[in-house]
Amino acid sequence: MAKKNTDEVRFAPTGIGDEKDGAVQKGVDLPSATRKKHKSLGLSEDDLKSMFKQMYLQRRFEERAMQQYQKGKFGGFLHLYIGQEAVSTGTVFALNDDDDIITAYRDHGWGICRGVTPKEGMAELFGKVTGCSKGKGGSMHFAKTENHFWGGYGIVGGHIPIGGGLGFANKYEQNGRIAACFFGDGAVDQGSLHETFNISKLWGLPVIYVVENNGYSMGTAAKRHTVEDIVDRAKGYGMKSAVVNGMDVFSVYETMKEVAEDVRENSEPWLLEIRTYRYRGHSMSDPQKYRTKEELETYQKNDPIERIKRYLLGNDILNEEEIEEIENKVEQVVLDAVEFADASDFPDEAELYDDMFVEDDPYFHN
């Protein structure tokens, strides 16, 4: 091997904006959206209105949360889901209410979609005792287990085997429920994913594993952190798989519905790569130098909320005034949530020791 000049030696693929002919770099290639209309998907007009309202709620909740964070109302991490709302919404509408859902730390949208009220969610962000996790978890640990939302988890890939375990319990109990486990594109590089996929296929676990591929693992573009198409990981494990346009709630709903039926029927795991895009940084401290403004704007043209709004208007399901009415209502709900969070109490200091163990009076070493 000829010896190379030292500065030619590279390991990680580098850089942005290496697209040819001045084309805009794209974090993910969106597959085509479904062409089906709502009726052939089995969705009623009321369902569509609810979907729109839900996605708009997630969006406004986070925009207001961001504002409150910038005002210094709370600290810690804040990973925003903005841009990805069609994934949570399409999924929750497609699954049964008692199917189990677990996700990573970009979890606000998921929580809200699965019954964490805006008040409980905002209060959790503020670290208040009225939060969904009593202020013990914060932004990354929304949960509502009574609604089978098992929470957001902060270790990349750490919750993937846990998702498998939720499905394991459902198979063990033969209760007809399935589990769905969501994670980002960064998590596909973790060994936990590979161990879980192997066991899931071997044991026939009824679990839908979903990569919400938003193109970036924090500040590292997918092509810089992982080889080949993510969905192709499924082949190595003999898992069924599909790629879905995550900027279109109908596409997410359609695939998720079909896959859930197959998983429920045949008790085997699937891998879905849902391609989507996050508009905001990885967290609040992200200068976003790894992507261009033009790239972001390209995806914003495919905004999932604008898309369903156009559909509602174009199919005469709602008119402009009705849409505005929904938006105003949602805005008020979110403002009320901010007010509630602000006015709520912090947990009492005595609660520091609560929720560690099941016992009322557990042992603490000191």
Place this chain on the structure above:
Amino acid sequence: MAELQFREAIREAIDEEMGRDEKVFLMGEEVAEYNGAYKVSEGLLDKYGFKRVIDTPISELGFAGIGVGAAMNGLRPIVEFMTFNFAVLAADQIINHASKARYMTGGQITIPMVFRGPNASAGQLGATHSVAFDSMYAHFPGLKVIYTSEPDDAKGLLKSAIRDDNPVLFMESEQMYGLKGEVSEEDDYIIPIGKGKIKREGSDVTIVAHGKMYHVAKQAAAQLEKDGVETEIIDPRTVKPLDLPMIIDSIKKTNRCVVVDEAHPFAGFSAEIGFLIQREAFDYLDAPVQRVTLPDVNAPFAKNLFDAWLPSPKQVIDAVNQVTYRN
């Protein structure tokens, strides 16, 4: 009382609890068709079937996490590690998830599960198969840690661990699986987690020793008895919660203490006990607390080096002589 091997006592505990509760199941490497790497689970597959006795691939992180998820979703898994040395690959699930999920969701999640398997060294197995992990896991809030020394303790405490609604680590020893001992035949024999046992009464010095080190302490005590030194041996059985009152009461009687621990010396069980004794019984001590531990060195292979590495009765006797000023 029935005389059982350690492995039989553990098997009885698992068998009784599986018989009692449909939600209890066992998974791990070689637990089913191979009948257990150390024959702990022998016969359980035949009795309970493939649904409840499950062979796993060698994927500690994967199957430990599947156990955590299954526990969250209503089951009571017993996850067997072929040794806790391999469980290091699963430490993310134990330390970051099992111990924390309840707290960070404000008490919404319950994780009633047991991680169990042999701990520490078992002869000339080299550096990566020889580490005692009980102190390390006891460091983390949200976990209970048990490391027993005799079949009777193992049976009663494992039954408690399986019934506990929190994550519990239950540690055994490859070298003790064949050890025989009297085991209570009491129906539904339960020993509460967090209660130590005075295994030998004496008035001259307190020796605190658990797991395999209890037997080292016992050999030392037999020799010391011949020399006219009466040792009191306390086996805490549970590392966390720790039965501190039992240790302190003993020291108030003997005024001297030696801690024997199979872990390395820094920030481990022996260091913790030493600290607690100075805080709780400073005025009762007639000599500084001494400890016998592994050196701050990895496990060697060569027989002579290994023997020098592992705590021995001779080292315990020397430490007792030191605290009783018999040198």
